[in-house]
Amino acid sequence: MMIIIFIFGLLASSISAQLTHGQSRVLYETFDGPSLNTTIWNNGYPWGSYYNHRANTTPRQAKITPDGFLNITAMKERTITLGLMTEYGPIDLDFTSGAVNSNGKFCMKNGFIDISLRTPQSGSTWPSVFLVPEDGGQVPMLTVMEVFNSRTRYSYGFKYTNDKNEVEEISFVADNIQTSDGIHRYGLDWGYDQITWYYDDKWVNTQTKSDELRQVDNMCLVISLGVGGKSKETPIAPQDYPSVMSVDLLEIWQPKYDGFYKFQNVQTGLLLEINSATHNWGEQVLQWHDNGGDWQIWHVQYAGHGQYRLIVAHSRLGLDSDNWGTDDGTKLIQWPYHSGNNQLWKIQVVDENTPDIVQLINVHTLTNSDAGKMISVPANDVSAGVQLHLWRDLNSNLQKWKMIRL
Numbered sequence: 001m002m003i004i005i006f007i008f009g010l011l012a013s014s015i016s017a018q019l020t021h022g023q024s025r026v027l028y029e030t031f032d033g034p035s036l037n038t039t040i041w042n043n044g045y046p047w048g049s050y051y052n053h054r055a056n057t058t059p060r061q062a063k064i065t066p067d068g069f070l071n072i073t074a075m076k077e078r079t080i081t082l083g084l085m086t087e088y089g090p091i092d093l094d095f096t097s098g099a100v101n102s103n104g105k106f107c108m109k110n111g112f113i114d115i116s117l118r119t120p121q122s123g124s125t126w127p128s129v130f131l132v133p134e135d136g137g138q139v140p141m142l143t144v145m146e147v148f149n150s151r152t153r154y155s156y157g158f159k160y161t162n163d164k165n166e167v168e169e170i171s172f173v174a175d176n177i178q179t180s181d182g183i184h185r186y187g188l189d190w191g192y193d194q195i196t197w198y199y200d201d202k203w204v205n206t207q208t209k210s211d212e213l214r215q216v217d218n219m220c221l222v223i224s225l226g227v228g229g230k231s232k233e234t235p236i237a238p239q240d241y242p243s244v245m246s247v248d249l250l251e252i253w254q255p256k257y258d259g260f261y262k263f264q265n266v267q268t269g270l271l272l273e274i275n276s277a278t279h280n281w282g283e284q285v286l287q288w289h290d291n292g293g294d295w296q297i298w299h300v301q302y303a304g305h306g307q308y309r310l311i312v313a314h315s316r317l318g319l320d321s322d323n324w325g326t327d328d329g330t331k332l333i334q335w336p337y338h339s340g341n342n343q344l345w346k347i348q349v350v351d352e353n354t355p356d357i358v359q360l361i362n363v364h365t366l367t368n369s370d371a372g373k374m375i376s377v378p379a380n381d382v383s384a385g386v387q388l389h390l391w392r393d394l395n396s397n398l399q400k401w402k403m404i405r406l
Helices: 361-368
Strands: 003-008 022-028 055-057 060-064 070-074 083-086 089-092 095-097 099-101 111-118 123-134 141-146 153-161 167-175 184-190 194-199 202-208 219-227 241-254 260-264 271-274 285-288 297-303 309-310 319-322 332-335 345-350 359-362 373-376 391-392 401-405
Touching: 055 219, 055 401, 111 141, 111 153, 111 219, 111 359, 141 184, 141 194, 153 202, 167 194, 167 202, 194 297, 219 241, 219 309, 285 332, 319 359, 332 359, 345 361, 359 361
Parallel strands: 003 167, 055 095
Antiparallel strands: 022 241, 060 070, 070 095, 070 241, 083 089, 099 219, 111 184, 111 241, 123 141, 123 219, 141 153, 153 167, 184 194, 194 202, 260 271, 260 297, 260 401, 271 285, 297 309, 309 319, 309 345, 319 332, 345 359, 359 373, 359 401, 373 391
16 A cells, blocks of 8 residues: 655635535534434444444444534443454554444535534544445545544545555645644545545645546445544553544535536527537537537536536547637637646536526636636627637626536
8 A cells, every 4th residue: 555645734715615616515414413313324334333443333422412513432441352453553442432424325426525523632532534435345435534643733535446456545634733622624525536625614635536536436424533543653541531522513515517418508599519520639619500419418527626527428528728728719629538627617607596507617717817718609700610719708698508408
């Protein structure tokens, strides 16, 4: 197993308004009780009652409190006689703690998770929140957060199988932050291309892992409090126990769009299509009458970080701004998909009363020009067959598209 570790400081600016762009909230769990909601949660881990640490988990250690918290409590008590050989060395299960998981009840392929919690002050505890496959396996694994040893940093990462069929992990550390002084928010967003982590609504890190994310399918959430294990460098002081991890709120969002669509221009009524139905790299993107062809059908997939990729059905090439252009008038073409920002798009709903009418904003132009540019029909030629281009927002119907789900 290869582990790559980087240290990241946190950016000061908040981007909370952008965290869930292009997504809809599907779960709002306030842990108001009076008991654990068993339509969402199971006790323990998806594979059993213990993992890579010194605590066996039991249902009584994960309880809803009257003031609306999920409290997971670790204590110095043996509830199972068992020793394990783990990646952190031999471990005796001489503690008891708790964990909950959503396996078989609430799982997701991609989207955004935001969880608010307070970690215990004891450095020998190992609080963690992560996602694993619904089938009970442990790879791939997306780690939202885990805290071990120091309470002024947290770790996060992605575990997957590489092309040599070996388990590989990228692991990162967010430094100079607090985890146990109060409630803090930890966010994870992932799609077909990118994984992004947040802390208290602030961006922490983005990784592009298109090939590896193909392994991610239905993932279930695990919230747990370990003892020792990865926190092996901190001696366990009996007086630190019982130790409590308090979870206040969990929100989960999923992409609004994932499937096959046609894009019909609001003013002209013509469809976004590939010229002459060719498979050629660099072929023009234009508007044309609906003829039922696959070259007018687009596979809309959530790439991550509030962005989408648009893959044309007939050639499986991506919608691309030619030569990474950012100027008004940059032509649109099809090109092999490489997850570059010139092939990523923000789908902006024009009016919430008509959610199928959208603008398609090129991500590369958002940060590399004076204004985000969007797919537009040229104002001086609205005929069938005209090549489409990027243009700054003019609030014109020539820049608005009706998404027709197939």
